[in-house]
Amino acid sequence: MQTATEVGHSAPTPKEVTGFRVLGAISVAHFLNDMIQSLILSIYPLLKGNFHLSFAQIGLITLTYQMTASILQPVVGMYTDKHPKPYSLALGMGFTLVGLLLLSVASHYGIVLFAAALVGTGSSIFHPESSRVARMASGGRHGLAQSIFQVGGNAGSAMGPLLAAWIIIPHGQTSIAWFSVAALLAIVILWQIGNWYKRRRSEMSTKAGKSGHSHAVLPRRQVMFSIGILLLLIFSKYFYMASLSSYFTFYLISKFHLSIQDAQFQLFMFLFAVAVGTVLGGPIGDKVGRKWVIWASILGVAPFTLMLPYANLFWTGVLSVVIGIILASAFSAILVFAQELVPGKVGTISGLFFGFAFGMGGIGAAALGKLADMTDIYFVYQVCSFLPLLGLAAAFLPRLEKYPHQTS
Template sequence: MSKHFSGFNKDSATVFPVLFALSFSHLLNDTLQSLIPSIYPIIKSNYNLTFSQIGLITLTFQFAASLFQPLVGFYTDKKPQPYSLAVGMTFTLTGLTLLSFANHFYFILISVALIGTGSSIFHPESSRMANAASGGKRGLAQSVFQVGGNAGSSFGPLLAAWIIVPYGQRSILWFTLIALIAIVVLRRVGKWYKNYLLKLHLSERKTWESFDNKQPKRKIIIAVIVLLILIFSKYFYMASLTSYFTFYLIEKFNVSVQTSQVYLFVFLFSIAVGTLLGGPIGDRIGRKYVIWVSILGTAPFAIALPYANLFWTAVLIIPIGVILASAFSAILVYAQELIPGKLGLVAGLFFGFAFGMGGLGSALIGNLIDHTNIYFVFYLCSYLPLIGLLTAFLPNISTTRKR
């Protein structure tokens, strides 16, 4: 890997070998994370868990995955840590091992917290590496990096259906092999980053700091608040699908657990496609326009979903996933252009907030399902994308180099 990477210098265009290695690592990382919601039907049945407890499992995982991200980003803005990615994956490896043996609710919470901590360490620094390797195409770089994660998330339900459902919870132990592969890849990426990419990172940071977005501080604060609210609407709605879509399909259409996992895969794969499209389109037409379309454009499909039969449910989740997922790359790069020179902090803040909102949303939605029913909750959540109207308050950013 280092041999191939070393052919690129810091003055080259987009460093695709670095981006592909990061995307592959992101794929492995998020494949392992996605096993958690994929095994919910199994552990709910095995340990007689309530929907509220399922929500708490997601909250614990997402809270651990979000808590340290801004801190990691802030620290690595000042002192880059090339090998932190491999350290984070070691936390994930430990959590998976414990989860395969977990036979109690609190044991499960500890296991998913360790997996979440690994994710919290992984995302800010790997996102910065993607920016450093972007060659100026920051939207494209973030999309390539993130599509690996989304593809990994889509594989989780299939792997759960093929391996964990027939062979049981203990079979999770086999997935530690994926974590070991990821550690090897991330150590090689870290070695290259230490030897070559660090200079590019420092140079790029100066380049970011030499730009002026010409926005008053008050407008920047308002824009960040609006972006965080948009993240809230996106990830609350996504939590209703990623955590409870299988239960919805099983209860409404009486499909099997394995069939429901295939439908979840379709949704998660459509998210991967949307993520890949969002960044490059934002590079060409502007981040704000992508944000407009990606969040508000989801609304008609989301509102129709609770009324659809099984066939149309499968059809509707595809545009919902594609359109909704195209937002995050645009939101992240828009925020980094809004606050230049703070790549790690901004990435940590937005990744962390996204994970946190996903966890909080899952916990609240699970509790609401316990007190009402899953049909009512899916109907209620279908209106969340309408919050995308707040995009009107975002300023147009035109970054120019200071003289």
């Protein structure tokens, strides 16, 4: 059995125009979505003090949020591939809104976990369909479109720690409810995107079959093997990312005796670097090939992760920024590479990879929290520093342009 792989649309045809207004809108919605979600990670020191939590219990919050997102996302993606739901984006943000409000009034640990699960559910609905919207608006520039979409989320994640330091930490847990305004704004934007999505689907249905598409033909076994490699690289990336997003503030406070606000600023700098790396990865992949971006991003970050546990405060800040830029450049390239391996299954592939990424982040947070309780937070960073060496597996990814093409 053979699988057709789309590589013939790396650049727009004369009739294809990149919809930057739509990409901008979905990126803003992604910014608001991930900003809200990052508040959970950003207020861990507050929750730890309020509910007297261990590191393992902190990790369980992340695991609950990430697992609801990761398990549901492939299911949502497969369903919407067959039954597209333009207005499901706004519905997903509604789950996030309810979870946010519940978190602001949570009186015990169980309610915190339930609120985290609701936010994860909202994320599981949002990401597959929003990734589809980005591809529909790409005009053939798929890497660029995914980067624009992704950078909104990464910028939102970067803002979370700052907003937590400026608003939530000084005013307490109930101030989380103030961010419901952002969720309501996102619902309005996503409803408008749903209207465009509905019209665009109608246009695409009318034009279907009028022009052929160039495909590269790969054996099914090689497609599945390549998907496995990409998932291994996602494991490496997001396990390492979990060590920074969930525990970097604790590491800085413990090792360098920083205040919570100063540690949150350092986390913001790392997450801002992640946003910058995301912008660079997609368009570079469009020009030089996604395999080379994947290779350089995952394996190329290894020297810096290996140095981080032994650096002083200044160099810890510098290395975290370098790591963020390099490591983040991979995801857009990985996602588009996978979408090209399995054409016509944008929702399924997006759901699988977003879901797996979230799942690895959640499992990583829980596992690393347990490891920190058993040893110490310094040992966690020593162990995680070796994870990017798994980037060597990128050598086994195919160069899609080498394969014969057919027209469908």
